[in-house]
Amino acid sequence: MKFLDHFSLPYSGMKNGLHHYEFDISSEFFHEFGNLPVSDGAVSVKLEVDKRSTHSIVSFEIYGSVFTQCDRCLADIHLPISGHYTLHFKTGQGEDDGEVVFLPEDVTRLNVSRYIYEFICLSVPVMKVYDCRNDDSPPCDMAVLRKLGLLESRDEELKTDTGLQDLADLFKS
Numbered sequence: 690m691k692f693l694d695h696f697s698l699p700y701s702g703m704k705n706g707l708h709h710y711e712f713d714i715s716s717e718f719f720h721e722f723g724n725l726p727v728s729d730g731a732v733s734v735k736l737e738v739d740k741r742s743t744h745s746i747v748s749f750e751i752y753g754s755v756f757t758q759c760d761r762c763l764a765d766i767h768l769p770i771s772g773h774y775t776l777h778f779k780t781g782q783g784e785d786d787g788e789v790v791f792l793p794e795d796v797t798r799l800n801v802s803r804y805i806y807e808f809i810c811l812s813v814p815v816m817k818v819y820d821c822r823n824d825d826s827p828p829c830d831m832a833v834l835r836k837l838g839l840l841e842s843r844d845e846e847l848k849t850d851t852g853l854q855d856l857a858d859l860f861k862s
Contacts, residue, residue, distance in 0.1 A: 693721055696802035700792075703740045710736040714753070714805065721802070726810050730755035732770070734805050744779040747801070749808050760817045761839070762830040768819060772812035776804060 696712065714732040722728075732753030739746040751774070754767040776790055778799065783791035792799070821827040834840045 692717060693800065693802040696805065697798040697800040698736075698738065699797070700745075700799040701797040703738070703745075705740050705742060708738040708740060710738070712736070712805065714809070718802070718806075722806050725806075727755050727757070727806075727813060730767075730770075730809070732809055736801065744777055747776050747778060747804075749774045749776075749801075749805065751805070751808055751812050755809065755813060757813070757817050759819075759829070762833040762837075764828045764830040764833075766817075766819065766821070766828050768813065768817055770809065770812040770814075772808060774804075774808045774811070 698708075698710065712734040714730065714734060716729050719728050719730060730753060732751060732755070735750040737748040737750075739748075749772075752771040754769050757766060757768050758764070759766045775788070777788060778790050778792055780792045780794050780796065783789070785791060821829055831840065
């Protein structure tokens with residue numbers, strides 16, 4: 690049995706109504722996708738499947754952290770992520786459009802691993818920074834921050850980087 694088979698839902702035998710699933714995503718999951726934008730992390734996924742006679746609505750709630758480089762100082766960080774996404778699955782002929790996915794009539798299992806990975810990638814902010822000033826032991830590369838002028842020289846406290854924060858806030862809204 691392949692690792693990603695764990696993310697297959699018993700679609701054809703599923704009764705109409707709400708069904709709930711939970712998945713814990715770790716390094717092994719990300720390694721299945723190779724060297725793509727997100728290659729490690731610890732993410733929880735809650736899935737709600739609303740199965741209906743003509744189609745299904747699948748809601749994905751994603752939260753956790755991914756391992757990446759900070760855009761400010763290039764240090765390796767665990768960046769918090771979260772997101773809510775919805776897909777509609779219909780059986781029959783048609784062309785997928787990003788929100789509606791068409792499945793073959795004879796589908797027995799629905800593997801959601803690819804959608805989970807894509808939604809994790811979509812949850813990563815454009816600016817990969819977070820406020821690490823309150824961390825007990827911040828992962829920051831102090832030498833880089835000093836060169837950028839982002840540290841107070843006396844007490845080595847991180848200055849507020851308003852330009853970078855304003856840009857990050859712009860992408861959040």
